[in-house]
Amino acid sequence: MTVTTTATATTTGSALARYCAQRIFQPVPDVLIAGNPFLRPIGPLGEHDFSVPATEAEFLGSGQLLAGRVLCNAYESDMILLPPAGLASAKDDFDLFYGDEVRALRDRVRPGLERYAFSFLDDAVPAPPVRTLDELQAYFLAEVGGAGAPADASGSNPAVDAAAPVSGTMKAITECRHPEEAAALHLIQLALDALTEASAMARNLGGSYGVEQSELFKIFNDEFGYGVYGAKHSTIFKEMLASVGLRTDLHAYWNFYLTSSLVGVNYFNWLTEDHRGMFRYMAAVTYLEWLFAQGFADTGAMLRAVYGDRVDAKYCDEHAHIDVHHGRMTYENLLLGLARAHGELVIPELVRGIEDTKLLLRLGDADFRAQIAWADALDAHTEAGAALATAAMDDAVTGTLRPGSPFSTGVYDADRLVEVESGEVDVHAWATQNPHRLGTGDVLLVPRGRLHGLKAASPEARVTVRTVERTFDA
Amino acid sequence: MARVIVMDLSRHNTVMVGHDRYFVLDTGGRAELVRDHCPHRGGPLSLARRTPDGRRLSCPWHGTKVGVAAVRRSRLPMVRSGDEALVVLPDGADAPVSVTHREILANLPPDPTHHDEGAEHG
Ligand code: FES
Ligand SMILES: [Fe+2]
Ligand SMILES: [Fe+2]
Numbered sequence: 001m002t003v004t005t006t007a008t009a010t011t012t013g014s015a016l017a018r019y020c021a022q023r024i025f026q027p028v029p030d031v032l033i034a035g036n037p038f039l040r041p042i043g044p045l046g047e048h049d050f051s052v053p054a055t056e057a058e059f060l061g062s063g064q065l066l067a068g069r070v071l072c073n074a075y076e077s078d079m080i081l082l083p084p085a086g087l088a089s090a091k092d093d094f095d096l097f098y099g100d101e102v103r104a105l106r107d108r109v110r111p112g113l114e115r116y117a118f119s120f121l122d123d124a125v126p127a128p129p130v131r132t133l134d135e136l137q138a139y140f141l142a143e144v145g146g147a148g149a150p151a152d153a154s155g156s157n158p159a160v161d162a163a164a165p166v167s168g169t170m171k172a173i174t175e176c177r178h179p180e181e182a183a184a185l186h187l188i189q190l191a192l193d194a195l196t197e198a199s200a201m202a203r204n205l206g207g208s209y210g211v212e213q214s215e216l217f218k219i220f221n222d223e224f225g226y227g228v229y230g231a232k233h234s235t236i237f238k239e240m241l242a243s244v245g246l247r248t249d250l251h252a253y254w255n256f257y258l259t260s261s262l263v264g265v266n267y268f269n270w271l272t273e274d275h276r277g278m279f280r281y282m283a284a285v286t287y288l289e290w291l292f293a294q295g296f297a298d299t300g301a302m303l304r305a306v307y308g309d310r311v312d313a314k315y316c317d318e319h320a321h322i323d324v325h326h327g328r329m330t331y332e333n334l335l336l337g338l339a340r341a342h343g344e345l346v347i348p349e350l351v352r353g354i355e356d357t358k359l360l361l362r363l364g365d366a367d368f369r370a371q372i373a374w375a376d377a378l379d380a381h382t383e384a385g386a387a388l389a390t391a392a393m394d395d396a397v398t399g400t401l402r403p404g405s406p407f408s409t410g411v412y413d414a415d416r417l418v419e420v421e422s423g424e425v426d427v428h429a430w431a432t433q434n435p436h437r438l439g440t441g442d443v444l445l446v447p448r449g450r451l452h453g454l455k456a457a458s459p460e461a462r463v464t465v466r467t468v469e470r471t472f473d474a
Numbered sequence: 475m476a477r478v479i480v481m482d483l484s485r486h487n488t489v490m491v492g493h494d495r496y497f498v499l500d501t502g503g504r505a506e507l508v509r510d511h512c513p514h515r516g517g518p519l520s521l522a523r524r525t526p527d528g529r530r531l532s533c534p535w536h537g538t539k540v541g542v543a544a545v546r547r548s549r550l551p552m553v554r555s556g557d558e559a560l561v562v563l564p565d566g567a568d569a570p571v572s573v574t575h576r577e578i579l580a581n582l583p584p585d586p587t588h589h590d591e592g593a594e595h596g
Contacts, residue, residue, distance in 0.1 A: 218536075328537075
């Protein structure tokens with residue numbers, strides 16, 4: 001599927017500026033956004049030109065972060081979201097978020113931003129030559145085998161190895177100096193999707209498309225806990241968050257969603273909102289469901305290593321069990337089912353869904369690993385900043401921060417030095433009660449693509465940002 | 475005191491006792507009123523198809539194969555005379571009771587397109 005747009009760059013641009021200027025999309029002073037699912041600050045648009053698609057090399061750039069936030073807002077405005085304290089607590093924002101003007105602007109900016117955000121997927125990986133049902137079967141089994149989850153003797157996805165040692169990114173979290181913050185950042189990335197779990201899937205429940213529709217519904221039925229609120233996956237996810245002291249209200253950690261997390265979740269919303277994407281979606285879901293069972297067993301092991309007995313990891317246990325079924329059900333009934341029903345016409349699209357997902361998983365993992373490595377070592381990056389101060393370019397931008405200034409997080413497109421000229425500043429690189437404090441004269445190295453927000457810790461603080469040449473590996 | 479209902483098996487094949495559903499399962503020529511509830515996650519066993527050997531039901535939700543012998547253990551005591559059946563309801567059931575006719579796939583011959591999938595149970 002290719003993304004097309006009829007809007008010209010300029011009309012998209014001005015509609016985008018008007019969309020982002022809406023009160024609910026403007027930054028507020030709070031670092032965490034409590035109890036209001038409609039408040040979703042986008043951050044300054046700057047001079048961004050969204051008419052030229054982002055390349056893979058620009059995946060972690062500020063354009064993708066901003067586009068990711070706008071698209072997240074756009075997709076979620078066709079889901080029903082209500083504040084936990086009752087509608088009265090945010091009635092005006094409810095009216096604005098779902099209102100005519102915001103929806104009209106949304107519909108104008110969305111196609112262009114989708115083209116901007118997702119076109120790189122088409123270019124990044126050459127499509128493997130898979131044409132027939134047999135080839136699709138062999139290709140899929142080779143892919144999941146390569147991802148560490150080969151089919152078992154019956155040809156289905158394997159049972160979970162609960163005793164598998166924690167490895168990869170889960171191990172990296174446990175090895176951080178601040179493992180609880182790193183684990184929380186991981187849970188926050190999951191929360192972007194899990195607090196509305198299966199809402200993208202819900203867009204594919206309607207219509208009339210044969211046996212596959214009923215097969216998808218069975219999976220949805222599990223995701224929604226058979227109509228029992230306490231068994232709904234989003235509910236047990238909230239219990240997991242609460243058990244480790246994290247907020248459970250939707251998008252409380254809006255400022256801490258990494259670029260890759262936004263792009264990844266938006267991808268599934270895109271494919272379910274634009275129904276030309278349904279084949280890609282079904283294949284992408286198949287690939288994920290197949291890998292989830294062991295993935296969530298590993299996540300549970302990581303959480304127990306970090307938080308000990310206090311974590312309620314039922315959400316992980318549930319997925320380690322039910323996704324063994326979902327992997328088999330999606331593979332046999334959706335992926336192969338659609339290929340049987342619609343033939344070789346749709347097989348390239350199915351393959352694309354898997355290739356896209358592989359790439360998004362790889363890029364997302366790299367983004368997260370880089371973020372925890374940086375956020376875990378802000379003191380070392382403050383020393384590095386001081387050492388690099390003389391190598392900075394002559395492009396200083398200075399600003400003044402006060403405790404009540406609007407707060408938003410962002411990423412730089414080049415390595416930057418953040419120098420505190422006067423006062424004190426807190427650096428928020430992950431959600432923590434103890435942000436990294438910079439005093440007057442301190443210089444912090446912020447590598448490109450690293451999410452961060454600055455908050456004044458004194459009545460006034462002056463901060464200068466300068467570019468530094470990348471002559472090192474940060 | 476145990477509650478008893480009388481149902482006409484030529485017209486009805488399902489009994490609702492509160493939220494619990496029982497359906498008439500053919501267990502080797504005998505009609506028994508068994509609980510419509512898969513031991514895995516509560517899937518509707520009345521919509522299960524038989525495995526090729528006819529001895530198990532393959533649950534429509536996640537494919538767990540539940541032995542007919544295990545399903546029989548959930549049966550309600552029933553005395554038949556012709557199409558008329560006297561059914562003893564579970565103890566302490568003061569829940570509303572109703573009888574209906576529903577589609578039951580579990581009594582059909584084994585599904586020729588059956589894939590061997592899913593876990594074993596019972
Ligand atoms: S509910 Fe019957 S197999 Fe899961
Ligand atoms: Fe789930
Ligand atoms: Fe699942």
